[in-house]
Amino acid sequence: MAAIVASLILTVIAxxxxxxxxxxxxxxxxxxxxxxxxxxxxxxxxMPPPAASALVAxxxxxxxxxxxxxxxxxxxxxxxxxxxIAIWVMVAGFALRGGASxxxxxxxxxxxxxxATMDRRYYGPLCLVLAVLISQVALF
Numbered sequence: 001m002a003a004i005v006a007s008l009i010l011t012v013i014a015x016x017x018x019x020x021x022x023x024x025x026x027x028x029x030x031x032x033x034x035x036x037x038x039x040x041x042x043x044x045x046x047m048p049p050p051a052a053s054a055l056v057a058x059x060x061x062x063x064x065x066x067x068x069x070x071x072x073x074x075x076x077x078x079x080x081x082x083x084x085i086a087i088w089v090m091v092a093g094f095a096l097r098g099g100a101s102x103x104x105x106x107x108x109x110x111x112x113x114x115x116a117t118m119d120r121r122y123y124g125p126l127c128l129v130l131a132v133l134i135s136q137v138a139l140f
Contacts, residue, residue: 002136003071009130010064017057021050040115063090071137087138091131098127 019026020034028034031047039047047053068074070087100106101124110116 002133002140003067003073006067006130006133006137007064009126009133010060010067014057014060014064017053017060020047021053021057023050036112037114037118040110040112040119042112044112066090067134067137084138087134091135091138094127094131094134098124098129098131100124101127 016026025031025034028037032045035044035047065074065077066083066086067090069076069080069083076083101119106119107116110119
């Protein structure tokens with residue numbers, strides 16, 4: 001169950017990043033509003049290049065594949081030991097990103113509202129939930 005939930009979350013987030021790569025500004029009303037919601041860095045007023053958003057989406061889908069392979073729901077495309085390492089890298093990455101949401105250092109880097117509030121309420125907790133779900137897949 002953890003693998004399916006994590007995979008669904010990763011796929012939805014990948015879809016949003018693909019949409020941003022194609023210029024969609026959802027859930028915001030403009031590019032500037034979107035930047036304030038999803039970036040949080042002062043002085044940034046434009047979204048990253050479309051290729052960057054698409055690359056993030058590809059990595060998220062790769063993460064989905066890793067979760068499904070480790071859980072036994074999909075076939076590996078590479079040696080299994082790579083998946084065994086990659087899944088723990090994912091756990092660490094999501095745990096670190098989620099935990100960062102509550103540190104002064106991260107907040108000093110990303111003080112722009114509404115990102116700062118959304119990060120504490122949604123983005124950080126979502127990353128921590130993904131870390132827990134993916135660690136469940138890795139352990140069982």
